[in-house]
Amino acid sequence: MSKIAVVYWSGTGNTEQMANCIAEGAKGAGADVDIFNVTDAGDFTADQMGGYDVVAFGCSSQGSEQLEEAAFEPMFAALEDALSGKKVALFGSYGWGDGQWMRDWNDRCKAAKAVLFDDGLTVNEAPNDEAQENCRDMGKELAKW
Template sequence: MTKVLVLYYSSYGHIERMADAVAEGARGAGAQVDIRRVAETAPPDVVAAAHFKTDSSHPVIESADALAGYDAIIVGAPTRFGRMPSQMASFWDTTGGLWAKGALIGKVGGAFTSTASQHGGQETTLFSLITNLLHHGLTIVGLDYGFQGQMGVDEVVGGSPYGATTISGGGGERQPSAAELDGARYQGRRIAEVAAKLAA
């Protein structure tokens, strides 16, 4: 059975909801899926002052070495000025040993993100996540146009050929829409399908 890791960082719960949808899609393709989050690195007073969401049913990933046990790794994080946040970057900075051994070469990867506004850096943030995966030798699967939910213009909707996205609003008031969650499920399913084919 194909093993998929959904690895995420979420400040306010938007990416956490997207991670659940990505995992749902991958499970729908018959994969065994684990959802893990990276550790919070912001000081406790900053977390409290910013009202970060601190309760989650998903455990923190214990070690970067765990990545080697998966056939596919799907990474989600919100934007910080058009790139991944320091919490996720700090995690990937611990993966040098895996890189040196080529431990992730040939696996399948993908990314998803959220921004406050429609033009808040969704694609550049996805590329900042994908860049790490490419350096590790993963084959990237995005949100292809088989998912037509990203094509409409009659409502505000995230989505990019580079990965599933959501728009949170300036105060985090907007939760992922049905179309955005469907995009996350679609991408999760596609990644699991590709990983299964490569492992066959």
């Protein structure tokens, strides 16, 4: 059974909804899923990451096309060196931008030699029914990956 971590930060619950749908899809497809709501930089570590086959990281676009700076960014930076060869999926919600934060985040993961699932799943503001279904589908795919 595939072991998946869904590790996310969400300010108003939009990315959280995505995280829950991804987890639901993955569980429905038979994966063993743990969800980590990152509110502190120490909430998910490289050591913990080692225990999972796949890690889905989620964070909304914050700052100016950036990851959330107080908890998620330092958490992610601390495990970036351990991403080499790791199966990683990215997701998150955005507002008025064009998804630049996700492109930058993808580039970061590629530079760290992570094995990336697609280019990241993005949703504008709160996920509607279709977007929620897309998140569940992504979870299913991650369970089979």
